[in-house]
Amino acid sequence: MAATTKKSKIENAVVIFFLIAGGVLVSIPFIWMISSSFKPESEVLAIPPTIIPDNPTFDNYINLFTKMNFLIYLKNTIIIVFFSFIGLLFNAMAGYGFAKYQFKGREKIFYLVLATMMIPGQVTMIPVYLLLNSMGLTNTMTGIVLPGLAVAFSIFLFRQFMTTIPTDLIEAARLDGAGEFYIFFRLVIPIAKPIFAVQGILTFIAGWNSFLWPLIIANDESLYTLSVGLSLLQGQYANNFALQMAGAAFMVVPIIIIFSFFQKYIVEGFTMSGIK
Structure with missing residues (x-):
């Protein structure tokens, strides 16, 4: 019984991990879009890229x-x-x-x-x-x-x-x-x-x-x-x-x-x- 419960918890953990990973991957383009909308034009293509704008602007x-x-x-x-x-x-x-x-x-x-x-x-x-x-x-x-x-x-x-x-x-x-x-x-x-x-x-x-x-x-x-x-x-x-x-x-x-x-x-x- 204990082994079955442990196996069930592991399966749930794996499922949750893949769901979270998939959600993060799907969200990346939206996060990048919103972040870039508050960046100056010069910062959008900066290398290395920034998720949080260094100089946020509403321009x-x-x-x-x-x-x-x-x-x-x-x-x-x-x-x-x-x-x-x-x-x-x-x-x-x-x-x-x-x-x-x-x-x-x-x-x-x-x-x-x-x-x-x-x-x-x-x-x-x-x-x-x-x-x-x-x-x-x-x-x-x-x-x-x-x-x-x-x-x-x-x-x-x-x-x-x-x-x-x-x-x-x-x-x-x-x-x-x-x-x-x-x-x-x-x-x-x-x-x-x-x-x-x-x-x-x-x-x-x-x-x-x-x-x-x-x-x-x-x-x-x-x-x-x-x-x-x-x-x-x-x-x-x-x-x-x-x-x-x-x-x-x-x-x-x-x-x-x-x-x-x-x-x-x-x-x-x-x-x-x-x-x-």
């Missing part, structure tokens, strides 16, 4: 907003994230409709929604661009946010989760005189908090990192996002690695913080949605 972050239009890029990114959350609500309504309403062609329409998940986004970009161009929405913020309001994967996750909500509970609310919108906002949404948390995180990450579509649909720099601005930064200041690290840190750190706080909801939401 790189200040230059992002003075030499570059990062304030405009930030505003555009926040607008995209905001409308992405509005689209999240629409997707939740669609998922609820597929899960709890009986109507002709429900299954066929749902399978059609699922089929769109198998089509790469790059394939639909040209048709969507042509449609928006015919509507006069190219080079506009509306053209940037409109295609992202409906997401098939989001509808699928909401539908899977909401099938677990007891139909008797909804019927009881209807018998008590509750309207459909009241039921959705006051009954369904509180029950569906885990999947809303998951989709909220994924929606924020997708909106915050939006790059390809804004780059395609907009040719006016005043409509560019942070990701596009970071790409411009790498082109205009190719030799200023400290400024590039500040731009990269400004993009990545908010996502890391949000994911660190809400990562448990991702696992819980996927599990409760029936995805293994």
Whole structure:
């Protein structure tokens, strides 16, 4: 018995060691990025390298907003994230409709929604661009946010989760005189908090990192996002690695913080949605 316990402790120690070692290795690029963002340009490529800056400075972050239009890029990114959350609500309504309403062609329409998940986004970009161009929405913020309001994967996750909500509970609310919108906002949404948390995180990450579509649909720099601005930064200041690290840190750190706080909801939401 003692030998088994000792063996178990050794195995746990080995597993913990490799987990810590792997975590440190994965963290090195992020630590280096954040550290370099506070270094003067001359110190970034210094030999031997320094993890903690000898002369820390905020000049790189200040230059992002003075030499570059990062304030405009930030505003555009926040607008995209905001409308992405509005689209999240629409997707939740669609998922609820597929899960709890009986109507002709429900299954066929749902399978059609699922089929769109198998089509790469790059394939639909040209048709969507042509449609928006015919509507006069190219080079506009509306053209940037409109295609992202409906997401098939989001509808699928909401539908899977909401099938677990007891139909008797909804019927009881209807018998008590509750309207459909009241039921959705006051009954369904509180029950569906885990999947809303998951989709909220994924929606924020997708909106915050939006790059390809804004780059395609907009040719006016005043409509560019942070990701596009970071790409411009790498082109205009190719030799200023400290400024590039500040731009990269400004993009990545908010996502890391949000994911660190809400990562448990991702696992819980996927599990409760029936995805293994």
